[in-house]
């Protein structure tokens with residue numbers, strides 16, 4: 003396919019994505035309350051190199067310069083999250099006016115630069131005050147989330163029309179409440195499942211509240227989804243792949259699209275099943291306007307008795323690492339197959355690829371240049387998979403690169419760089435990587451050459 007040009011539909015949305023805790027810094031500025039990630043990362047043994055995100059990219063103080071750079075590069079759509087404890091330091095009750103003002107100014111700055119905002123309400127930084135009342139395992143947190151969503155939609159909804167309630171409920175529920183390597187650092191399967199249930203419930207509770215506060219809102223939920231295959235055609239491996247798909251994909255899709263948990267997984271979880279009240283599933287299935295898909299990899303799964311909560315094992319062959327030092331496979335075909343599967347099984351929903359990208363070890367600035375050809379290739383091949391899915395009838399509306407800036411990569415600290423823009427965390431200097439310049443041309447041309 004050398005020199006083939008892939009042209010995208012005229013209305014296609016190209017953009018970049020970030021999350022509040024990963025870039026803002028300003029951890030206690032202007033009345034912000036602590037989040038569970040502030041608490042978790044205060045224990046330096048939890049984060050690579052003992053780092054924290056008190057300053058990170060200092061975007062809280064540098065947002066004007068960052069947006070100017072975004073505008074200069076022609077990235078016309080920006081997905082970012084709000085820090086809930088910046089707005090409600092106690093999680094509910096009194097609003098911190100300075101916190102809400104910050105996002106008001108950020109939105110105005112974006113619009114003044116002709117950049118369309120896509121707002122995510124929750125990207126994992128729960129107010130610590132709510133964690134102390136049980137966090138997401140407490141059903142009242144779902145009500146607090148709906149109140150928070152309505153408050154910000156009332157304030158920003160005259161200018162923000164694209165809303166994403168949650169980012170990756172699976173990751174927050176499981177990395178934070180079963181595997182324990184994300185905040186709040188808990189390891190308990192029933193708690194992870196109850197957390198996931200209340201996050202989904204909070205999504206469903208928030209949707210009508212946002213709609214009434216923001217006429218014309220387009221609302222969706224962002225899931226991390228994978229393409230999953232069985233390691234062999236042996237029944238045990240086929241069932242293992244089905245379980246992984248059930249826990250990872252269908253648990254979050256069947257609920258929001260069909261208002262039910264997958265039966266095979268309910269049977270698998272047995273006593274660990276969450277408490278579900280009457281009417282919850284209808285609330286969770288509130289009609290939405292799009293699905294956000296974060297895609298990073300495919301997985302090949304085999305059966306392994308007593309291994310993990312699913313009795314599965316990931317098989318590493320054939321395996322092309324996403325980056326030289328990565329455990330995740332680089333598999334754009336998986337994205338294509340996943341998108342066609344969503345079309346088939348979930349009635350062709352409108353989709354945004356809300357995150358896709360890769361970290362690279364080679365991201366170093368030498369003589370003012372940051373050369374990252376592997377990232378260009380990674381994005382090009384994944385965006386080509388999106389193009390192919392569109393040709394084959396998938397309703398894909400846009401693609402956001404993760405991430406606009408190098409940032410605080412959760413438990414990896416600053417050791418993984420995903421940005422199109424390199425950040426020197428000592429000087430806060432920004433340097434556009436070669437991928438950033440390449441993506442700038444993609445946005446302007448609405449396509450690229452293979």
Ligand code: BG6
Pocket residue numbers: 021169170173226296298357404411414418
């Ligand atoms: C997503 C998150 O899971 O992937 C982002 O929404 C995160 O916040 C990104 O930074 C990269 O994740 P990972 O696991 O590759 O470090």
